[in-house]
Amino acid sequence: MTGRAVKTVAAVDLGAESGRVIAASFDGNRLTMEIANRFANTPRVQGGALRWNIEDLWARIGEGLAGLAGGSRPVSSVGVDTWGVDYGLLDSGGMLLDAPISYRDDRNAASFALALQTVGAKRLYAATGVQVLAINTVFGLMADVRDDPTRLARARTLLMMPDVFHHRLSGARTAEYTGVSTTGAFDMAGNRWATELLDELGVPTHMLPEIVPPGTDIGALVPDLAVGSLRDARVIVPPGHDTASAVVGVPLTDPGGLYISSGTWSLVGLETSSPVVTAQSQRSNLTNEGGYANTIRLLRNVMGLWILQECRRQWQREGTDISYPDLAEMASKVQGLVSIVNPDDPAFLAPGDMPARVRQYCVDHGLPVPQTIPEVVRCVVDSLALSYRAVVDYLVDATGERPPSVNIVGGGADNVLLSQLTADATGLPVSCGPTEGTALGNGAVQLATLGEFDGLADIRQAVAASTMMRRYEPRTGGGWDEAQAVFRRLVAADQRTDPTPPDNPRDRT
Template sequence: MAQAAATRTVAAVDLGAESGRVTAVDFDGSALALRIVNRFDNRPRMVDGILRWDLNALWRNIGAGLGELAGGTPISAVGVDTWGVDYGLLDASGAVLDDPVCYRDDRGARALQRALGTVGAQRLYDETGVQILSINGLFGMLADVTELPERLPAANTLVMMPDVFHHLLSGSRVSEYTAVSTSGAYNMAENRWATELLDDLGIPTHMLPEVVPPGTDVGALLPELAGGALAGARVILPPGHDTASAVVATPFRDRGAVFISSGTWSLVGIETPAAVINEATRLANLTNEGGYRGSIRLLRNVMGLWILQQCRATWRAEGIELDYQQIADLAAGEPPLRSLIDPDHPMFLAPGDMPGRIRRFCAETGQPVPTSVGEVARCVVDSLALGYRAVVDDLIAVTGQRPPSISVVGGGSRHALLAQLTADATGLPVHCGPVEATALGNAAVQLATLGELAGPDEIRAAIAAGTEMTSYQPRPGAEIADAAQRFASLRAAGAGQESASTATKSRQ
């Protein structure tokens, strides 16, 4: 491994759909060490009937974190990763036009139906290789055309969400490849914007930016930001999609292992050297997203811990104050596999009374209705584990290879019950950690651009050197196979509606 002459420090800004953090990551030539200097909440809010991100609050909190770093050891570079699919718009002067719209706004579902009626599911998938989800940026753009017709014509440049902040940090006007790859507006096979598709949907293309690879240095911090220890810091684009950064930092025990980036969303997939776009992947609604050094992440989204996050918010509003560990402990005390939901059903996408929606889903599908906190939470984690199994089964079907293990990173890697249930459901060993994989991957790519690390293998070795892993072995049980059949039936039925992640029309 390349040896650094001295400890090198970079700032990794990691913005998730529930919270954000500004971190300092030190590299001593062998291992990475992470310090969180500012952690803050991130919540979209309604503005004139549209769910939008609070850009000013996010920028203010990033600034507060960078301010903390300015008084410490020298910072060589700064980079930002965020959730995927969302974008911001810049005018000719570089001002951000308005607060970016949140992918959970219901306009995406309406735009998806318009797109299906205009060009069809086959073309949407064939030209992009991206699973058909109402949250995709493409449908946000189409919603702009039909519901906010003055928005896109007023834009000079469209940049994906992490690059909104890179623009504010450096003045850059490019977008990073891994973030762009989540938009549903990019041709993954030909590595370019899907302009013909956009033209046929009536989406203008004048504002589409240059797409650059992760690791691109876009310049120095703007002078007004570059005080103290930040003087001379570069802005280096990490893998801008948080999952891409997390996968870079996944210390796989086995080649060919499945990754689960577990947080608000769970992204379940494998790394491949090139996009896999064929009829089998289309019918499985698997997506091709960009990775570091030209790799592809073949995966599917599962709704993830969002459901528990919203349950917890509802319980708090009812006066039941519990942390996530307490909720997990209550779930562990309940009988397994009693009630199941399809986590990807549309009723679970928007914020709101998630326990009530879970009870309604179970009632409508003829299952025992969970009532207590523990019963509801157990229903969720059992269902997530079976959702992961469904993705693994589809990956095996399209690749012809059974993966040797699963590596879980992110906040969900601390959920011992979910990890054990994932091992049980898939029949594969599960290895968990690190929790802060996204920020570590973000920082590691910055360090690689600075010449401190040579590539993915060295990055993963350095992260493994500083990570304590926890492993879970599958426990045999015939009830898992029965539950998997019940789960598949629930997904197929969909309570009479489309599934959020496997829309019926995408299979036509």
């Protein structure tokens, strides 16, 4: 549209490994993005727990916004997406009681076991429709009650991580729907807080805030930040859970297509119009999480590229620094499907010497042990592809329909080896892109609220027009059927030694 004014918004996207502040613009035809600041996310141990470095993240966000404020292009709004599950507690003055605890801290294990004993996995799933996992918010709240009975009493407001930042940006104390949907404390079918379940678990509910849908304008940017090009900016909450924003940014090539939001975690699922809460979906441990425009994300979480990221960090500590593309290229040259692990085994959840854990897993399960760096990488990537294939089977069992194709968004879309192996493992064509799908979806929802898009389909049409997609066709043979049988035996064996519900470990980006 020649002559149309370009509208720009600030999309703040915080992932488990890194964050970014991005200027997302729309000229009537194409969406473009410009990075204002990119920074590491570095949790730290404090007060005996692994906590998010909230003040450092806030400072880095401020640097990015200051850069945009100093530019010549007006910025119409700001919105934040982050990982799910974690939360902050505000006192009566609006200050955090303490730094939010990371889902990778092990404090939830005891309260998770207590919840299973108290109400059982079926009750937890039926009340919420989400995967019954130790890292869910509800078990962190139970741990709060156990560890410091006065802590929740002192809290006036519980905010999920995106809304902690939205509070600092605007002063509002509201909770965005998609973030809340990750808690295991929200009734997806009833569209409300699961207060009866929380009462049964001994969790107080006085601090639960009002829930608003993604795309809500919650107010003006606070005066300290509303300067320069941000002078008139509003705070518009995008889908606060990063995966929900990423799914908005998926230019689905086929109706009913499967999406994989691939980053630190891989979220593999379908978009549905209503929650699927059945005995079959529970057996498959599928989760129902909120999406944009009254959609539901029926999905499972797979450990994702976290294992590879931790492997690379360990190799860097040992003096070997190899880029992710080079690691994938090296792994492509070694034989595949030799060593296999279950990426969702709890052994892989915490930070640490991940190559040693991969090898130990293989030793413990009587499998060939990968020795070299390329062999470890190939083991991890093969295992992720097998996990994706397993989720496809679970979704088919739950819905009765097989997806026609796969769309991968996020940083994992650039992993050529994983993308091709995903096509080979699932037998489905795979389309990859955009890499910054989360920030793109975040910005697009803000732009829709500002009148630039007419709904989700219009957003996706613009995303498709703005993205260079890469496509991978499945190759026949390769031993995937035999490897999948081995993979399923590993999962079954891990379930027998893990007291958690079937196929437990996971979370979000």
